[in-house]
Amino acid sequence: MLGSLWHGLKLRLTTQRRLPKKGDRVVMAMSGGVDSSVSAALLKQQGFDVEGFYMKNWDTRDERGVCPSEQDWHDVQQVCQQLDIPCKQVDFVKDYWHQVFQDTLDDYAAGLTPNPDVLCNQHIKFGSLLNKIPDDAWLATGHYCRTDGYGRLLRGREPAKDQSYYLSTVPWTALQRTIFPLGDIPSKRQVKQMAHDMGLLQVATKRESYGICFVGQHRKFADFLGQYIDQPAGQAMDLESGKIIGEHKGLFGYTIGQAAHIHHGSHKWFVAHKDMESNTLLCVPGSTHPALFHQACIARHWTWIHTYRPSSPSINVMAQVRYRQQPLKARLTQDDDGRYRVTFEQPIRAMARGQQVVIWDRDWCLGSGIIDDIVPANLPI
Missing domain, CATH: 3.40.50.620 (HUPs)
Incomplete structure (x- = not known):
């Protein structure tokens, strides 16, 4: 996929091969x-x-x-x-x-x-x-x-x-x-x-x-984190209407794209955003709401496993933002501020800041970064 961009790296690696042997x-x-x-x-x-x-x-x-x-x-x-x-x-x-x-x-x-x-x-x-x-x-x-x-x-x-x-x-x-x-x-x-x-x-x-x-095997992760993170409860809000639909128990216990466990009306509510400044949980009705889909992410603290950067400013890769997510075609580019942008061919659901975005050349893992910002997909409501 990356072709000649990685040819020089492969040549250098062939001189450093080390294999285990019996004993x-x-x-x-x-x-x-x-x-x-x-x-x-x-x-x-x-x-x-x-x-x-x-x-x-x-x-x-x-x-x-x-x-x-x-x-x-x-x-x-x-x-x-x-x-x-x-x-x-x-x-x-x-x-x-x-x-x-x-x-x-x-x-x-x-x-x-x-x-x-x-x-x-x-x-x-x-x-x-x-x-x-x-x-x-x-x-x-x-x-x-x-x-x-x-x-x-x-x-x-x-x-x-x-x-x-x-x-x-x-x-x-x-x-x-x-x-x-x-x-x-x-x-x-x-x-x-x-x-x-x-x-x-x-x-x-x-x-x-x-x-x-x-x-432990019988404990909720949010309950465990609550022993170490002191954050108050707050309002849960409908992202579309701005209406209050319930209360959250502390924003640290919620993950983008997961069920919010808010009981309001006939909808099942999902987490779309966490507003830390106002301590508000923003939710949307349904697991396929357009607000849950994103086209790209921008990553900080990027790690190249071989400390080798491609000579081209933009390369095609396979990428994942979650373990067990199906690998998806994407384009990797470096922004002017040194961060890397991963743009997916198709919008993907529930990307969140702090997640690890990882890239591959076929089966070869090249490196990863921590998602610092996300770019929404332009999907119709």
Whole structure:
């Protein structure tokens, strides 16, 4: 797609290829779930010298809810014992608080929609953890994506589980030291079957965790954030008429495009905008209202994985603003202020400031930025 624009980069990468070989030491980042457990087993089967590392990112003494971290650590120990590999717990509580959680709180308080998983991968898993392992060792994770030894980040074989979106700010120097054992596995179902066949029964049927672990399995995310963000309730307003239709419980708990849970009239209301200055939640009736669609976004803090910028001021890419969103054709251009504009061929629904916009050349992830502004689509009402 990008053609000769990336030819020079590809030539340079071919001279720096690094591939793992049997007997190499590998530090496996283990979570207590099926993905990292099967990854560890595959590496052991392939003859690598494997050691499991469990990252402790949250101190349960600071949390009034129920965190599954102790059970996860127990599962990691059990799996490693079964595989006959050593394991240890590494403490990144302070790193996580200062480099991920505090920024996440600040963004939510400012009305943004941040992605803490992107920050965690950038600063903790491929930052603090990678810095703890020897220079001659590999890092392995259970992400569904691939790398080719040149430090290129590639999509996983299963489109529905591809997780390269979350790694779009990880530098190629870190990716060149990383192994993704599940990158070529065609389905999550097969991974679970592999766990069963390997005798890893405690993780084969374990419920998959979503989101941030310390929120707990039975708590609402907005309730959790409310312990740290002091924002008052306010009015919910119909964007079209300006009429008050209800009350919100704090703007930090609402996401653009999601149901507002406002009961007024016969409509189902959806969040279109958060006015932080007036503390007002602006809503529209119906999930396909034109106000929910946008044509372009402008991104700050742009990261090129290879610190390589295309020579052309405008290039065609595939882009996503959410994990599991279908990749969409777009045009990337650099604005005069240094930010990047991503213009989609077709309007997309529910873009929000603070989200990560990620670009690819086919399956090759090139980088990403944080959405700073959005451009509405000109759709008829």
